């Protein structure tokens with residue numbers, strides 16, 4: 001894995017048309033410690049561009065600004081705040097006009113969680129998901145992923161607060177953009193830069209088996225969440241096309257290898273869809289597969305989307321489902337639903353502003 005600072009400067013140099021950070025430094029006659037100052041200014045002090053970085057000479061600042069160097073690779077288009085002011089959802093434009101979403105959830109001054117996107121669109125076409133229905137556009141670069149978090153970190157800093165957790169649960173499939181996501185994790189974690197501990201980062205995947213194995217080998221303490229949503233193939237294949245590539249059995253076997261190798265817990269997300277995956281039979285079948293492992297189930301109330309033909313389970317059904325899991329000694333939580341009034345589910349804000357992209361073929 002490359003050093004975080006090198007990942008960052010290479011990304012910024014590429015945007016300006018230089019082969020890499022070294023070519024960029026040479027073009028501006030910048031010594032290595034100057035690159036360190038730029039990196040610190042962007043990733044630690046959260047400056048948006050070099051014009052305000054007073055550790056640089058006025059002349060250098062002018063040259064860099066003149067060349068078009070920006071620290072922010074994403075620009076906010078709309079930021080909506082929920083009526084309870086606890087959730088802010090941002091739609092961000094990338095340099096090529098593509099748009100992605102990120103969400104800040106402020107949990108009563110105790111946790112500030114940011115949910116970020118790893119791709120513009122998504123290739124996996126889960127039937128209940130707005131992003132999945134709109135198709136895949138492209139991978140994000142590491143800095144485009146990180147800059148969604150930098151945006152909200154800056155907002156929080158103005159109030160004397162910080163991001164405490166980052167989850168890769170926005171648009172896209174993080175393990176379908178594995179290398180950039182790992183680079184983004186390195187950037188977010190770097191103690192000399194953004195400085196967020198690995199344990200405060202969670203990657204959520206639709207369940208790409210080879211990548212789960214690769215991730216287990218990284219030797220980092222980043223949390224793994226799996227969008228399981230069903231106890232078996234018969235149910236999962238009704239709304240998750242990925243189940244044709246990896247069976248539920250193969251997926252759970254990879255999760256077992258992961259816990260054996262890392263001794264870390266796996267979090268399973270289970271979105272509650274009325275009359276699709278929320279029966280007592282489903283709960284009993286799920287409990288049988290979850291119990292006795294280092295697993296945790298998180299039941300997610302469905303955020304209805306305009307383009308999907310699902311209804312969320314009633315609260316009573318969700319709690320009944322949770323009770324079956326708890327009685328089988330499966331650690332279970334029900335996700336508190338934030339930001340419903342601002343369409344905070346994956347892909348919903350973009351779906352309101354953009355036409356559908358091409359459907360994915362991968």
Ligand code: SAH
Nearest residue numbers: 129169172173204205206227269303345346
């Ligand atoms: N591709 C990754 C991460 C993006 S989705 C993954 O599949 O995990 C992040 C989480 O949001 C997933 O668990 C996904 O199933 C869930 N999700 C998507 N649309 C939703 C909706 N309308 N309501 C509730 N959860 C949703």
